[in-house]
Amino acid sequence: MTEVFSATVIIGILTSGIRLATPYLYAAIGETFGQRSGVLNLGVDGQMLLGAFAAFYVAFTTENLWLGLLAAMIVGALMGLGMAYVTVNLHAEQGISGIGFYLFGLGMSELLFKMLLGTVETVKGFPITPVPLLSKIPVIGEIFFQQNILVYGAFLLVPIAWFILNKTTLGLKIRSVGENPEAADSLGVSVARVRYFTIILGGTLSGLAGASMSIALLNVFQQNMTSGLGFIAVALVYFGAWRAWGVLAGALLFSMVNSMQLWMQVLNIPIPSDIAVMLPYILTIIVLVATVSRVRAPSALTKPFDRGH
Amino acid sequence: MNKKNLLVVLVLALALVLSACGGAAAPEEVMEEKPMEEEAMDEMAEPFKVAIIMPSSITDLAFSQSMFDALLAVQEEMGGEKAMEIVYSEGMFVVDDAAAAIRDYASEGFNLVIAHGSQYGSSLQEIAPDFPETSFAWGTTLNTFDMDNIFAYEADAHEGGYVNGVIAASLSETGVIGVVGPIEAGDAALYVKGFVAGAEATNPDITVNVNWIGSFSDVALASEAANTHVAAGADVLTGTAQMVVGAVGVAEENGALWFGTQASQTSLAPDVVVANQVYDWSVALDEMLALIAEGTYGGEAYTITLENGGLLMDYNGGYELPEDVKAAADAAVAGIIDGSIVVPVE
Numbered sequence: 001m002t003e004v005f006s007a008t009v010i011i012g013i014l015t016s017g018i019r020l021a022t023p024y025l026y027a028a029i030g031e032t033f034g035q036r037s038g039v040l041n042l043g044v045d046g047q048m049l050l051g052a053f054a055a056f057y058v059a060f061t062t063e064n065l066w067l068g069l070l071a072a073m074i075v076g077a078l079m080g081l082g083m084a085y086v087t088v089n090l091h092a093e094q095g096i097s098g099i100g101f102y103l104f105g106l107g108m109s110e111l112l113f114k115m116l117l118g119t120v121e122t123v124k125g126f127p128i129t130p131v132p133l134l135s136k137i138p139v140i141g142e143i144f145f146q147q148n149i150l151v152y153g154a155f156l157l158v159p160i161a162w163f164i165l166n167k168t169t170l171g172l173k174i175r176s177v178g179e180n181p182e183a184a185d186s187l188g189v190s191v192a193r194v195r196y197f198t199i200i201l202g203g204t205l206s207g208l209a210g211a212s213m214s215i216a217l218l219n220v221f222q223q224n225m226t227s228g229l230g231f232i233a234v235a236l237v238y239f240g241a242w243r244a245w246g247v248l249a250g251a252l253l254f255s256m257v258n259s260m261q262l263w264m265q266v267l268n269i270p271i272p273s274d275i276a277v278m279l280p281y282i283l284t285i286i287v288l289v290a291t292v293s294r295v296r297a298p299s300a301l302t303k304p305f306d307r308g309h
Numbered sequence: 310m311n312k313k314n315l316l317v318v319l320v321l322a323l324a325l326v327l328s329a330c331g332g333a334a335a336p337e338e339v340m341e342e343k344p345m346e347e348e349a350m351d352e353m354a355e356p357f358k359v360a361i362i363m364p365s366s367i368t369d370l371a372f373s374q375s376m377f378d379a380l381l382a383v384q385e386e387m388g389g390e391k392a393m394e395i396v397y398s399e400g401m402f403v404v405d406d407a408a409a410a411i412r413d414y415a416s417e418g419f420n421l422v423i424a425h426g427s428q429y430g431s432s433l434q435e436i437a438p439d440f441p442e443t444s445f446a447w448g449t450t451l452n453t454f455d456m457d458n459i460f461a462y463e464a465d466a467h468e469g470g471y472v473n474g475v476i477a478a479s480l481s482e483t484g485v486i487g488v489v490g491p492i493e494a495g496d497a498a499l500y501v502k503g504f505v506a507g508a509e510a511t512n513p514d515i516t517v518n519v520n521w522i523g524s525f526s527d528v529a530l531a532s533e534a535a536n537t538h539v540a541a542g543a544d545v546l547t548g549t550a551q552m553v554v555g556a557v558g559v560a561e562e563n564g565a566l567w568f569g570t571q572a573s574q575t576s577l578a579p580d581v582v583v584a585n586q587v588y589d590w591s592v593a594l595d596e597m598l599a600l601i602a603e604g605t606y607g608g609e610a611y612t613i614t615l616e617n618g619g620l621l622m623d624y625n626g627g628y629e630l631p632e633d634v635k636a637a638a639d640a641a642v643a644g645i646i647d648g649s650i651v652v653p654v655e
Contacts, residue, residue, distance in 0.1 A: 008541070012536075012537060012540035012541070016536055016540075020533055110366075110400060114366070114368075118368055119370065119576075120369065120370050120554050122561075122577055213528075213529060217529065217532065218528055218529060220555065220558060220577075222366075222369070222551070222552075223400055224402070224526055225529075227527045227529075229529070258530065258533075259533060259537070262522070262530075262534050262537040263537055265520045265521065266520060266538065266541050273493055273521035274493075276523075277522060277524075
């Protein structure tokens with residue numbers, strides 16, 4: 001039996017956790033942009049599924065992973081465009097519209113899967129690409145720098161998102177549109193244009209989240225393969241208090257506890273599996289309750305903006 | 310305002326239609342319902358109509374596919390589409406939707422409605438009494454709810470699990486085997502118990518690590534569970550239910566051997582799949598259909614086993630299994646059939 005606190009176990013938990021966190025990061029960072037500009041998009045899971053299928057199908061037929069990645073981004077962006085039109089131009093209720101897009105993505109990806117593939121196939125996905133030098137560092141190298149390229153991308157996204165949101169004019173516009181769209185509008189910021197940008201960006205990143213599963217981490221496509229992962233990503237945005245680093249902390253906590261419970265079962269720690277699989281969710285709820293009261297959601301979140309008023 | 314509401318409704322409607330097409334293919338050829346006449350059955354003037362509701366897709370290389378393939382085989386036996394009509398609803402992971410589908414099919418006059426998933430049991434218990442002329446089947450279970458229009462079916466998955474376990478323990482060099490399971494219940498629990506018993510009977514020093522991931526659909530977690538097993542030293546992996554496609558890929562990447570169950574998973578990783586326990590439900594279906602033809606609509610429970618040919622060991626021709634290991638596997642099959650090996654499942 002493996003020792004509980006051996007290097008193998010600790011490295012195993014962390015490496016798995018990093019991988020598991022990858023799709024959450026893409027999706028939740030994308031959702032953060034949308035929510036900071038005042039739009040709640042519950043269609044993330046649908047965007048991921050359609051993105052996952054697009055990436056898989058294109059990579060499967062062309063044997064070009066980069067084209068697959070591009071396809072996932074385009075599909076995600078198009079779904080974001082649809083969401084933006086419905087919520088920004090038509091002022092539709094955001095929650096309901098998002099659920100609509102989720103169902104669309106779920107159904108459409110299943111339909112296309114049946115029509116174009118028919119059965120579960122596999123592709124050769126993005127290989128593990130060790131980062132030169134860094135991957136040689138003992139322990140840390142093994143955990144962080146011996147992953148595939150989409151894993152690195154997900155983690156790089158966090159500082160980039162933080163920088164854009166907090167240090168650029170664009171970020172200022174996004175935040176002001178999400179806090180006080182009337183004021184932003186009176187200062188000449190186009191609320192519609194900013195929201196279009198964030199929702200399409202969110203869709204693109206959700207598409208990437210799907211691709212990270214279907215052509216990098218799992219290398220298969222199966223119907224409903226995200227199994228609600230996109231909804232957890234939305235929850236992580238609340239958990240992370242609408243901040244990139246907070247989202248990272250949430251995604252890591254959730255994933256690490258999940259990989260820890262997998263190890264607990266392997267190590268024969270006598271906890272019923274039903275309890276073990278609940279742990280990540282329970283812990284997330286506890287932290288959410290403990291932390292969320294101190295921060296405030298963007299004021300204009302879920303509120304449509306109408307210049308006429 | 311009207312325009313906006315209309316569009317939301319349209320988007321939702323489109324989404325629902327699409328999810329219906331993809332997930333729950335509505336019966337396309339709904340014929341005028343005619344009451345079933347037992348006498349006319351033999352003449353096959355009207356095709357025998359079967360509807361099936363499944364939690365995953367008919368091509369899941371696992372649970373749902375095993376039943377759908379069996380239905381196709383039975384259809385072929387009976388003389389094709391003229392003799393038997395098959396309609397299916399797949400991807401019914403929402404039990405309420407499945408219940409609605411079961412009721413729809415029953416009221417459309419289908420002769421046999423199969424609820425393929427133990428999660429559909431309580432819905433069936435409510436619906437079946439309303440349609441005494443319709444035969445229902447559900448599995449995997451042995452519980453017919455004491456109703457005379459419900460058949461139950463079960464797979465003795467521990468039998469092939471045992472055989473897989475025997476081979477797995479013989480081939481493992483590290484002495485560690487990893488199992489990726491969904492939820493500890495039904496045929497998944499049986500399979501794993503049988504597998505562990507077979508492995509331990511072959512090599513008492515073997516370590517079999519079992520992971521229940523708590524989901525039938527979470528491919529990502531199944532994959533990570535497999536990674537965990539590999540990191541813990543496993544060089545042979547197995548798993549059951551439709552989310553294991555994620556784990557098979559990990560086995561292949563790491564050169565670990567894979568043992569499948571429910572359906573053949575060889576096509577997913579032809580280099581590392583050694584053997585599969587394949588379910589052939591046609592044994593049970595044949596008996597149900599014979600009873601229905603005689604006017605008995607249920608009340609019986611069927612179990613597919615190695616002995617009655619409902620469970621088959623399927624070997625990957627591309628993997629060279631050492632002769633002594635194959636002989637041990639064959640001996641296990643023979644022992645289970647003649648009763649000299651009793652697989653403990655408690």
